[in-house]
Amino acid sequence: xxxxxxxxxxxxxxxxxxxxxxxxxxxxxxxxxxxxxxxxxxxxxxxxxxxxxxxxxxxxxxxxxxxxxxxxxxxxxxxxxxxxxxxxxxxxxxxxxxxxxxxxxxxxxxxxxxxxxxxxxxxxxxxxxxxxxxxxxxxxxxxxxxxxxxxxxxxxxxxxxxxxxxxxxxxxxxxxxxxxxxxxxxxxxxxxxxxxxxxxxxxxxxxxxxxxxxxxxxxxxxxxxxxxxxxxxxxxxxxxxxxxxxxxxxxxxxxxxxxxxxxxxxxxxxxxxxxxxxxxxxxxxxxxxxxxxxxxxxxxxxxxxxxxxxxxxxxxxxxxxxxxxxxxxxxxxxxxxxxxxxxxxxxxxxxxxxxxxxxxxxxxxxxxxxxxxxxxxxxxxxxxxxxxxxxxxxxxxxxxxxxxxxxxxxxxxxxxxxxxx
Amino acid sequence: xxxxxxxxxxxxxxxxxxxxxxxxxxxxxxxxxxxxxxxxxxxxxxxxxxxxxxxxxxxxxxxxxxxxxxxxxxxxxxxxxxxxxxxxxxxxxxxxxxxxxxxxxxxxxxxxxxxxxxxxxxxxxxxxxxxxxxxxxxxxxxxxxxxxxxxxxxxxxxxxxxxxxxxxxxxxxxxxxxxxxxxxxxxxxxxxxxxxxxxxxxxxxxxxxxxxxxxxxxxxxxxxxxxxxxxxxxxxxxxxxxxxxxxxxxxxxxxxxxxxxxxxxxxxxxxxxxxxxxxxxxxxxxxxxxxxxxxxxxxxxxxxxxxxxxxxxxxxxxxxxxxxxxxxxxxxxxxxxxxxxxxxxxxxxxxxxxxxxxxxxxxxxxxxxxxxxxxxxxx
Numbered sequence: 001x002x003x004x005x006x007x008x009x010x011x012x013x014x015x016x017x018x019x020x021x022x023x024x025x026x027x028x029x030x031x032x033x034x035x036x037x038x039x040x041x042x043x044x045x046x047x048x049x050x051x052x053x054x055x056x057x058x059x060x061x062x063x064x065x066x067x068x069x070x071x072x073x074x075x076x077x078x079x080x081x082x083x084x085x086x087x088x089x090x091x092x093x094x095x096x097x098x099x100x101x102x103x104x105x106x107x108x109x110x111x112x113x114x115x116x117x118x119x120x121x122x123x124x125x126x127x128x129x130x131x132x133x134x135x136x137x138x139x140x141x142x143x144x145x146x147x148x149x150x151x152x153x154x155x156x157x158x159x160x161x162x163x164x165x166x167x168x169x170x171x172x173x174x175x176x177x178x179x180x181x182x183x184x185x186x187x188x189x190x191x192x193x194x195x196x197x198x199x200x201x202x203x204x205x206x207x208x209x210x211x212x213x214x215x216x217x218x219x220x221x222x223x224x225x226x227x228x229x230x231x232x233x234x235x236x237x238x239x240x241x242x243x244x245x246x247x248x249x250x251x252x253x254x255x256x257x258x259x260x261x262x263x264x265x266x267x268x269x270x271x272x273x274x275x276x277x278x279x280x281x282x283x284x285x286x287x288x289x290x291x292x293x294x295x296x297x298x299x300x301x302x303x304x305x306x307x308x309x310x311x312x313x314x315x316x317x318x319x320x321x322x323x324x325x326x327x328x329x330x331x332x333x334x335x336x337x338x339x340x341x342x343x344x345x346x347x348x349x350x351x352x353x354x355x356x357x358x359x360x361x362x363x364x365x366x367x368x369x370x371x372x373x374x375x376x377x378x379x380x381x382x383x384x385x386x387x388x389x390x391x392x393x394x395x396x397x398x399x400x401x402x403x404x405x406x407x408x409x410x411x412x413x414x415x416x417x418x419x420x421x
Numbered sequence: 422x423x424x425x426x427x428x429x430x431x432x433x434x435x436x437x438x439x440x441x442x443x444x445x446x447x448x449x450x451x452x453x454x455x456x457x458x459x460x461x462x463x464x465x466x467x468x469x470x471x472x473x474x475x476x477x478x479x480x481x482x483x484x485x486x487x488x489x490x491x492x493x494x495x496x497x498x499x500x501x502x503x504x505x506x507x508x509x510x511x512x513x514x515x516x517x518x519x520x521x522x523x524x525x526x527x528x529x530x531x532x533x534x535x536x537x538x539x540x541x542x543x544x545x546x547x548x549x550x551x552x553x554x555x556x557x558x559x560x561x562x563x564x565x566x567x568x569x570x571x572x573x574x575x576x577x578x579x580x581x582x583x584x585x586x587x588x589x590x591x592x593x594x595x596x597x598x599x600x601x602x603x604x605x606x607x608x609x610x611x612x613x614x615x616x617x618x619x620x621x622x623x624x625x626x627x628x629x630x631x632x633x634x635x636x637x638x639x640x641x642x643x644x645x646x647x648x649x650x651x652x653x654x655x656x657x658x659x660x661x662x663x664x665x666x667x668x669x670x671x672x673x674x675x676x677x678x679x680x681x682x683x684x685x686x687x688x689x690x691x692x693x694x695x696x697x698x699x700x701x702x703x704x705x706x707x708x709x710x711x712x713x714x715x716x717x718x719x720x721x722x723x724x725x726x727x728x729x730x731x732x733x734x735x736x737x738x739x740x741x742x743x744x745x746x747x748x749x750x751x752x753x754x755x756x757x758x759x760x761x762x763x764x765x766x767x768x769x770x771x772x773x774x775x776x777x778x779x780x781x782x783x784x785x786x787x788x789x790x791x792x793x794x795x796x797x798x799x800x
Contacts, residue, residue, distance in 0.1 A: 065745045104744035109603060109698050111740075114461065118741070121457045135602040135698070142606045142695060146616050160528060199593070200601055201528050208530075228593060229601070416516065 035351065037095030045094055045355045051124040052356050057096045059084070059343070060103065060119035062130030067107025068255070073132045075287055076154050076339035077102070078326050080129045083343035086321065093347045094356070101125060109139035116140040120147040126356045127152065129342040132335070134158060134202055141166070150358050152342030155335050156282070158205035159415035164362055167345060168385045170338040171305050172415045173206045176282050179390035180303030181213050183405050184248055184280055192220045194246035194277070196237060196253065199226035203252035206282065209417060210250060222246050232260035238268045241277070251281045258288050262296045273299030285333030286399060294399040306337040306375040307393045307401040318374035331399065337374050344370055345380065377410070385413030430644055438723045439636070446629045456618045463625040463693045465733035466632055470686025472714040472725035473639050474679030479711070480719035481648060482675045483655030484572070488580030489683045489710045491587050492555040494702035496684025499554055501697035502538060503547035504607035523604070529596030544611060551688045552681050559680035563673035570669070581704050588703040603698025607691070615692060628689045632726070635682050639722045642678065651675060716758050718767025727766050
């Protein structure tokens with residue numbers, strides 16, 4: 001019954017183009033250490049019965065490619081497939097080619113749990129790249145902990161979690177919030193904030209952290225409002241904002257609601273390019289702008305760790321390879337880049353540990369560095385999150401962000417900030 | 422009716438049908454499948470509870486409810502609340518600001534357990550609530566609707582609205598209900614770890630036994646005077662009313678039975694899958710449940726079980742094989758079934774398979790197809 005199609009890493013779109021262009025290019029970037037499989041006998045590197053043979057290793061990809069989340073998660077799937085392809089082009093992991101089994105979470109949290117269990121129990125995959133929403137992660141977490149799997153989770157999220165069976169390649173809330181608020185107060189002289197969010201745990205926790213920090217700086221929060229996911233009528237809150245005249249609208253609106261919110265903001269006569277008020281968001285990546293429309297969000301600021309427009313060499317190569325594999329029209333958002341890190345971090349951990357065993361990977365993971373990440377240098381913290389920089393981007397009409405600020409150093413991940421719980 | 426209805430609980434062919442299903446559920450599936458797949462089938466069987474309830478309400482009583490997910494969800498949530506409280510011991514939740522309350526409450530800045538969660542510390546209260554909460558709720562809906570003689574399409578639309586309202590309520594009150602995430606990370610039942618393989622197997626059999634209890638209840642109702650009244654009401658409601666029966670009472674009763682079945686299914690679902698979320702309460706899952714019933718054949722109690730198994734098995738298999746195209750395959754299956762076999766799997770059996778078996782056995786016609794004849798004649 002488990003007749004899942006096994007995909008070889010290199011079956012993607014434009015296979016030839018990727019192999020010719022992408023691989024040559026990445027080969028020059030990621031200096032390949034040629035590890036030969038015979039130096040690592042299967043019996044020694046795989047003591048827990050994972051899907052590892054003498055020349056292949058199987059991993060799982062678990063995202064929604066159908067349902068409402070498909071639009072967000074497709075980018076992550078593409079990034080993970082690209083990373084796997086590139087790793088294979090360099091000789092794989094411990095001399096073994098990565099094969100993947102892709103499962104569809106169907107934007108449905110119980111389905112995520114079922115598929116996670118299938119990947120771990122029936123397919124015995126060595127690791128899983130997957131999930132997007134916190135709800136899906138919460139649904140699979142007990143499964144990963146029970147069957148001792150390893151999940152590489154790409155999305156920026158609310159924190160308050162530190163599972164031994166997850167590597168969080170996105171940023172937890174403090175990494176996305178603190179530096180952004182410091183920036184807007186120091187360079188823009190902001191004194192008052194209006195907090196807005198979709199009504200679920202990520203925006204609520206994030207705004208809680210933001211409020212604490214704003215009040216610590218001696219500044220004021222003049223309003224805080226939440227609307228259900230999918231809400232499309234923001235006129236009343238926009239009127240409230242006009243009355244309260246905050247310096248900054250701090251918006252954590254998620255998904256389809258964004259389209260309505262930014263259009264209504266513009267229609268209400270709030271011109272974001274004038275920065276009075278200034279709009280700062282942590283929920284709109286280049287992917288969301290595709291839906292919102294560049295002309296509707298031009299002038300807003302976003303606080304992320306990655307923007308497609310970064311000009312470092314790693315990113316130039318990454319964007320080029322991504323477009324060669326998936327087409328020129330594609331945009332790459334923060335989470336897509338974080339998803340791309342998953343297979344690379346796993347490979348680094350396996351090679352450091354000299355083993356595919358999940359326990360050894362867990363032990364080896366803290367301290368792993370990736371100098372080839374598109375966002376720049378990253379490092380895995382003891383708490384399984386990444387040290388990474390915080391950046392502020394300025395939205396342009398063409399749907400891209402112009403990077404206007406980045407922290408000088410990597411920001412330490414702190415999933416359980418004091419007093420924020 | 423062409424044949425006089427039998428007064429026995431089973432006709433011969435029905436008894437054979439029950440035995441075959443029992444062999445499949447209790448022998449063939451457990452022997453053929455590993456624990457993971459068996460657990461999946463256990464999950465599918467929990468939907469069969471809902472489908473059997475729908476056979477009574479819709480197939481027999483003519484009450485199409487597009488909101489059975491509400492009762493499935495209420496039963497499931499009651500069980501999940503108990504399990505969550507057991508999992509949230511002060512030791513397990515020591516990193517929270519308020520240890521000892523479920524984690525999602527802590528994330529939502531609650532500092533004490535809401536009063537209406539308190540009774541769910543008790544397992545016997547939980548078992549009572551699993552049935553009582555949905556039944557009381559369905560009773561209220563039933564009284565409000567059927568007493569006013571709301572029926573047919575209007576009733577179906579209202580049940581949909583109820584499903585939508587409950588989903589919004591659960592998602593909106595996330596501090597009390599877990600919101601979109603649902604209630605996750607359930608671990609033990611009175612200290613018994615429900616996540617282990619052996620527990621999954623035991624739960625599968627408990628689930629199977631409960632399902633047969635519901636199937637027998639449904640069969641009993643179908644064969645009783647009440648069952649015949651239901652069919653009469655479905656076909657000629659006014660005549661039944663003019664004969665002096667209080668139609669609304671019978672409708673309320675059968676609607677409550679359907680809700681109780683769904684709730685047991687929901688509670689068994691929570692136990693086997695290890696969590697509950699609003700995605701089983703809303704409109705889409707409720708309609709899916711009607712589809713299980715339609716594929717199986719809305720007139721056949723056993724057909725409903727096969728329908729739930731087939732549709733969910735197809736869903737899993739298609740989505741594993743074709744992660745990006747599986748929804749299309751599932752859609753095609755539904756269209757094919759409805760176009761080709763309007764009476765579902767049970768119809769295929771009655772029209773195509775049963776006559777052949779009869780020919781093979783060279784028996785006289787009246788004995789075997791009596792029950793089916795009754796069903797088809799009643800349409």
